[in-house]
Amino acid sequence: MTTTAIDPRSREDHDAAGERRFDELIAQDSRIEPRDWMPADYRKSLTRQISQHAHSEIIGMQPEANWITRAPSLKRKAVLMAKVQDEAGHGLYLYSAAETLGTPRDQMTEDLIAGKARYSSIFNYPVLTWADIGAIGWLVDGAAICNQVPLCRASYGPYGRAMVRICKEESFHQRQGFEILLELANGTEAQKQMAQDAVNRWYAPSLMMFGPPDEDSPNSQKSMEWNIKRFSNDELRSRFVGMMVEQIKVLGLDLPDQDVRFDEETGRWQHGPLDWNEFKEVLAGRGPCNAQRMERRREAHEDGAWVREAAAAYAEKQVLKTAQAA
């Protein structure tokens, strides 16, 4: 048996049998595994999607961590800490899933720090009040779940399996967010206003998390052919609006959108116009917190360099010691 490491990319050379097998697996809606042959574009597109998803989890820790030290009760503080910790865990599974496609985690981290990689734009908005922690859980995690549940069936095995676990934890986060808002909505007048204000600010950005309208989303088609993406951006967005319409009633708050209605003809929920110009601006780095989020990630990475070097040097010395003792 040979244990030589194989660069997975070398297997992309003309491999007619591999390609046939890949097409078959996709046609059967079955799973592609790391050692299977796959088209270079499939690998590239997945690496981009999974690493962006991982980066989003990691950057997404920052806005919520911002409230850990100020959480208004010890129970809420514990819940919030656990949530941000889950996000670090999600980042870890996703980086591991992306690594199975041949890009090491260090490289992905470098790309993020260098500003070459993207992460979800939503995390470039500021988290101004405690109610924002509720709104993020309810709306942002809610939108993420709508996006991610279908990804549990993504054709790439390691991604799909990572998403199963992530979605379970995200559902928990969404309920916790809802509970925060519910408590505020049933609290004092000032608390209720805080909750409504947070919903007002996070509603549109969370709707835009599904990406541009279908007619402006040219990359989606290929992703759907490969059984990575299962539903279009607009389809998922409409589903999300439908969920929120019901849940906001329980909260006793209002969605900041007069145009929400169910369209019998298309069978979809409609919403008011979204400011796609703002979306593009934030994506281009001109959001309220882009610079801050990047600086913080860079700082943590650079400040931690000596620790990682020490751990590596120590591990190496231990290996030498064991070898010498043998």
Next chain:
Amino acid sequence: MSEANASATRITPGNALRPEDIALLEAKPSDAVGQYALWLGDDALILAQRLGWWISRAPELEEDVALANIALDQIGHARSFLTYAGRAWDKTEDDLAYFRREPEFRSVHLVEQPNGDFARTIARQFVVALYQWELYSRLVDSSDPTLAAIAAKAVKEVDYHRDHSIQWILRLGQGTEESRRRMIAGLKLTWPYVEELFTDHPLVDELGDAGVRPSSLRAPFDAAVQAVLAEADLDVPQVPGSVGGGRLGRHSEHLGYILAELQVLAREYPGASW
């Protein structure tokens, strides 16, 4: 078996002990036991508050997870101890955490110390974890069944904190020149606050078998510290001990800022529930 014993037994072996359970206990601690629970609860609370800062700033993702875990355990211990303490005076954990003033806190200066760099945080973690492990592994035999039950859960968790900090002391002590330099500096900055942990106060005499005499923990603590530092080829810092005073409500200059951040929102909306 007394009612207090019965309740504590229900929540001890194998069952999760939650602050919510403690709040429902029949048992009310004496004023002395309540004060003692404040010592332990405040240490855990302020440490958790300090550690919480690291989440999203750690040197490696795995360490974000690890430090968050330790902070979560500490906040859990704080909630249990404070809930129990509050039973003495009809206060909730949140009344005690959010609406006491600085001199009413009973935390030691050690947990109030700044995070500094990762080595300084690890030095503080090393001292706290070894101390808490020695303490809780004796508190499980407390004559107060609730304190014993809280300690029984906490000691298992603190055992991991101990392991975590020891592994890092070894890595940083013997990793690179820079990590060694920083580890030595971190230990030196931390060591003045060690002595306070083992100072006896009159309260200890009032507690009888309910509490653990701090001075009795010094020898096993020193032995454990020596063993680890020797393996890491590090010395126990020879620095003068700071005078302390946390158990009497005389704190470091850091605590005011820590509480300002911890309490700001709750105090902005007094009487609100969250």
